[in-house]
Amino acid sequence: MNYLQRFQQVSRADFLKSVGLYLTRDRLFFVRMRKDFLRLSLVEEETREIAFEKDGARLSTLTGWISEDVREVMLRGELTLSRQALNEAIRSLLPHFDRVKDPFFLCLGEDYTIACEVFLPQAAEENLPQVLEYEIERLLPFRREEVYYDYLPIGRKGDRIAVLVFAVPKKILDEILDALSAFGISPKAVEPTATALSNYLLFCTGGIEGPAVVLGEQDQTWGMVGLSTKMKGWKREPSISFAHLLPQAEWSERSSRELFHSLVQGSPKLFGWGYLQDSSISVGEQSLEVTNLLMLGKEKLDGDKGLTHSLFIPAVGAALRGLREATFSINLIPGSAAEEKGGVLSGFNTPLAILLLIGLLVWGGSYPLKNEIRLRELQREIEKVEPSVKALRLQEDELGRVRKEILFLNGTGDRRGEALMILDELSRIVPKSVYLSGLRYREGTVELQGSAENASNLVPLLERSPVFENVVFNAPSNRGRDNRETFSIKADIERLKGKTNSR
Numbered sequence: 001m002n003y004l005q006r007f008q009q010v011s012r013a014d015f016l017k018s019v020g021l022y023l024t025r026d027r028l029f030f031v032r033m034r035k036d037f038l039r040l041s042l043v044e045e046e047t048r049e050i051a052f053e054k055d056g057a058r059l060s061t062l063t064g065w066i067s068e069d070v071r072e073v074m075l076r077g078e079l080t081l082s083r084q085a086l087n088e089a090i091r092s093l094l095p096h097f098d099r100v101k102d103p104f105f106l107c108l109g110e111d112y113t114i115a116c117e118v119f120l121p122q123a124a125e126e127n128l129p130q131v132l133e134y135e136i137e138r139l140l141p142f143r144r145e146e147v148y149y150d151y152l153p154i155g156r157k158g159d160r161i162a163v164l165v166f167a168v169p170k171k172i173l174d175e176i177l178d179a180l181s182a183f184g185i186s187p188k189a190v191e192p193t194a195t196a197l198s199n200y201l202l203f204c205t206g207g208i209e210g211p212a213v214v215l216g217e218q219d220q221t222w223g224m225v226g227l228s229t230k231m232k233g234w235k236r237e238p239s240i241s242f243a244h245l246l247p248q249a250e251w252s253e254r255s256s257r258e259l260f261h262s263l264v265q266g267s268p269k270l271f272g273w274g275y276l277q278d279s280s281i282s283v284g285e286q287s288l289e290v291t292n293l294l295m296l297g298k299e300k301l302d303g304d305k306g307l308t309h310s311l312f313i314p315a316v317g318a319a320l321r322g323l324r325e326a327t328f329s330i331n332l333i334p335g336s337a338a339e340e341k342g343g344v345l346s347g348f349n350t351p352l353a354i355l356l357l358i359g360l361l362v363w364g365g366s367y368p369l370k371n372e373i374r375l376r377e378l379q380r381e382i383e384k385v386e387p388s389v390k391a392l393r394l395q396e397d398e399l400g401r402v403r404k405e406i407l408f409l410n411g412t413g414d415r416r417g418e419a420l421m422i423l424d425e426l427s428r429i430v431p432k433s434v435y436l437s438g439l440r441y442r443e444g445t446v447e448l449q450g451s452a453e454n455a456s457n458l459v460p461l462l463e464r465s466p467v468f469e470n471v472v473f474n475a476p477s478n479r480g481r482d483n484r485e486t487f488s489i490k491a492d493i494e495r496l497k498g499k500t501n502s503r
Contacts, residue, residue, distance in 0.1 A: 018322025022315035024109040048089035103322035113192040115243040189331040194243040196317030199326040204296040211268035273310040455487035469494040
């Protein structure tokens, strides 16, 4: 675990309580959870039976997901909850939590919500809320005033962006919220089963590396939620890629089988709940193992017994939002998104954040102080060794001076013969009418200063000598009142150059 992950984990430390309620067609699944710093535990779980009514007649209680025809009846508004049965179930749960202090989160079963994947032009990406508000009647089989909805961006597919829209009919959700409100219960968020399952899976696994599919089966109806990861800058973030229901009535159709096979291509990691929690799936000749989500929860959550049934998993996934352990934050309650996003820090985390900020300031401010102390220590050490350094520098300077004298004396013998050779040649070739006032010999070059009746005649005389070459004036010649020219000539010693090359 890197430092960023550790910091993110510590930033979620808190002391919180949370309540999750999963509402299916015929039952309520209730959990109360607690977080003690980083330790999450399941305090208790309860389940209650409820029922629906259609045209005044009470429907029989089933233990699975409803069939597609009943679902269509419900979405048309003809199927309603038995208000009396719901009130009795909620009233019986009141002793198990604090309506004022415990945050309450509701997860609606697949019978209540619909999910659809829509594709929009890339130009709509910057204004998704406004575009969906305008297009919702075309995307869903409802009028705008008849539905609550929220959405999750999936990503880009080709030249379009994909968005997963979750919706619930207003008539159904308003009835549920009214029943809760009668007992003083105001849910912080209402979400579909797909996001609750996804939050539960990501919490239990700590994240996913590749594609994953959550499978649930009740009454021969398969619910499938796909998860994947995408890069956002330098960070990998999970996303929900699809949410589908495959009822038994359509399973025999070729299109349903092809859809299922396409969703499990690439050997994704499979996780099961409901009646698919302990099995393997055959796709063609390949057999895919299904990981038990219920067992993952027992390993992750502290408690005396853990979850007793996989149908409590969506309730736990909803309660994770109150413990600040959820990844996805779909909320079907109208106008509550801004309020939920605003409450980032809890009563414990606010002072913790302040202490962390103070600690960072102190830690950051300690660096200049440490550097100053270290600098003073180094200065004291330098003062101790400074006399010795000065003595060594004086000795080094004296040694360098002696070395230069030795080199000069060693070269004196060689230069003596060269100087005599130059003087001898000059006395031989220079006319008697020429007077030399200065002669300097240095590193194979001789410089002559003096006066002559015609200084320009000296250059060819010196050039014809076997001793001199590259003879040039290194200063302009001037003629004085005595009708003589002063000159300054420079020449290289040819014979010396030949000796150097021969060596």
